Amino acid sequence: MSRTFKVRVPSTSANIGPGFDVVGLSLSLYLTLTVTITPPSSSSPPSPPAITYSGEGSDEVPLDAYKNLTTRVALYVLRCNGISQFPANLTIHADNEIPFGRGLGSSGAAVIAGVLLGNELGQLNLPLGRMLDFALMVERHPDNVTAALVGGFVGSYLRELDSVATEAASVPLSEVLPEYPPDAGEEWGLNPPQPPFGIGHYVRFGWAKSIKAVAIIPRFELSTAKAREVLPLEYSRKDLVFNLQRLAVLTTALAQEPPDPELIYEAMKDRIHQPYRKALIPGLPEVTSRITPASHPGLLGICLSGAGPTILALATTGFEAIAEDARKIFREKGIEVDWKLLEIAGGSVVEIK
Numbered sequence: 001m002s003r004t005f006k007v008r009v010p011s012t013s014a015n016i017g018p019g020f021d022v023v024g025l026s027l028s029l030y031l032t033l034t035v036t037i038t039p040p041s042s043s044s045p046p047s048p049p050a051i052t053y054s055g056e057g058s059d060e061v062p063l064d065a066y067k068n069l070t071t072r073v074a075l076y077v078l079r080c081n082g083i084s085q086f087p088a089n090l091t092i093h094a095d096n097e098i099p100f101g102r103g104l105g106s107s108g109a110a111v112i113a114g115v116l117l118g119n120e121l122g123q124l125n126l127p128l129g130r131m132l133d134f135a136l137m138v139e140r141h142p143d144n145v146t147a148a149l150v151g152g153f154v155g156s157y158l159r160e161l162d163s164v165a166t167e168a169a170s171v172p173l174s175e176v177l178p179e180y181p182p183d184a185g186e187e188w189g190l191n192p193p194q195p196p197f198g199i200g201h202y203v204r205f206g207w208a209k210s211i212k213a214v215a216i217i218p219r220f221e222l223s224t225a226k227a228r229e230v231l232p233l234e235y236s237r238k239d240l241v242f243n244l245q246r247l248a249v250l251t252t253a254l255a256q257e258p259p260d261p262e263l264i265y266e267a268m269k270d271r272i273h274q275p276y277r278k279a280l281i282p283g284l285p286e287v288t289s290r291i292t293p294a295s296h297p298g299l300l301g302i303c304l305s306g307a308g309p310t311i312l313a314l315a316t317t318g319f320e321a322i323a324e325d326a327r328k329i330f331r332e333k334g335i336e337v338d339w340k341l342l343e344i345a346g347g348s349v350v351e352i353k
Helices: 068-080 107-119 128-138 142-151 163-170 226-228 237-253 263-266 274-280 283-289 319-331
Strands: 003-015 021-038 050-055 090-096 152-159 201-206 214-219 301-302 311-315 337-342 349-352
Touching: 003 107, 021 107, 021 142, 021 237, 021 337, 050 152, 068 107, 068 128, 090 107, 107 128, 107 142, 107 301, 107 349, 128 142, 128 201, 142 152, 142 163, 142 201, 142 237, 142 263, 163 226, 237 263, 263 301, 274 283, 274 301, 283 301, 283 311, 283 319, 319 337
Parallel strands: 050 090
Antiparallel strands: 003 021, 003 349, 021 090, 021 152, 152 201, 214 311, 214 337, 301 311
C-alpha cells in the first residue's frame, strides 16, 4: 500500500536588527515536499529515490538523493536511528517559494525539511526538541532553523560549557553530511555522529497581529559565508551595549497592540552586522535611513534580513509605498528588486494524506 505525506517549512528572517545570531522570524514563503512511498512490484527491483523540483532554485538544486541537502539530512536522521537506507520506491517533489542566497533562510528550511522527512520516513516520532538537535548538528546557528521549525518570533541559544555539547560542536560538517563519492555503496557512511540531547534552547516571543513584513529582495545573491567574512572579530563595549539595550526592548515592543513606531524603529537599529555589510549591499544605508515612520506612515522598523541582501520592513499599513520607495533607492544604485508582503508564519507541519 502506498503512503503519501507533505512536509511544509516556512522561510525565515534572522537578526531583526539588533538580534544578531539570536532571534529569528518565520515568514509565509514555503518549501513544500510531497512524498510518496510505493511498494515495489515483484517483477522489478527497488528503485533509488526520485527527486523533482519546482520553483526558486529549480535550475541549481541537485536531484541526486546523495547530493541534495534535504535528502542528505533525512538520511542522517534515519541512520542515527538505526535505519541505513531510504525506503524503496521513494519519490519526492519539492516546490520552493524561498529565494536562494537572499537572507530568507532557504538553507535552514532545507535542513528542517530534511529532519522532518527523515522523521516521517522512519516513523520515528521524534519530539520537537530532538528534531532541533538534529538540525543543529547541520546548521550550527540556531536562529533560522529554530524559527523554521517552531514558527513565530523566536529567541534561541546553543548550550555551551558542556563537554558533550562542546564535542558535538567540534564535529566537522563533513562527518555529519559526508560528500558521497560516485562509487559509494549501501555500506558507505553508515555510522554518522549522533547529536547530543538538548543542544539548542528557545523561547517564542509575542507578536502583534497587526504587524506584517515587507520583504524587499534585490536581484542578486549574497552567500552567508561572504557576509560573515566582513564582520570584525571584536566589538567595543559601547556597540554591544547599544544592541543589547535595543534587543531587550524589541522583543516586548513587537508584541504590543497597537505597535509603537517610535519605540520599534529605534529598537531595530544595529551596530554588530549591518554597518559592516553595507559595502556588499549597495543601497542598504540609504534604504534604512531614508525610509522612516515619519516619511512612511505605518512603518515600524527596517533592517537587513539575515545576512542579506533582502531588506525587511515591519509595518501595519502603507506596504506598497514602503516597497516602491525602496525600489527607487535601489535603482539609484543600479539594482532591481522584487518585493513581497508576508505574514508571520506558524511552524513546520507534516500532513499525512
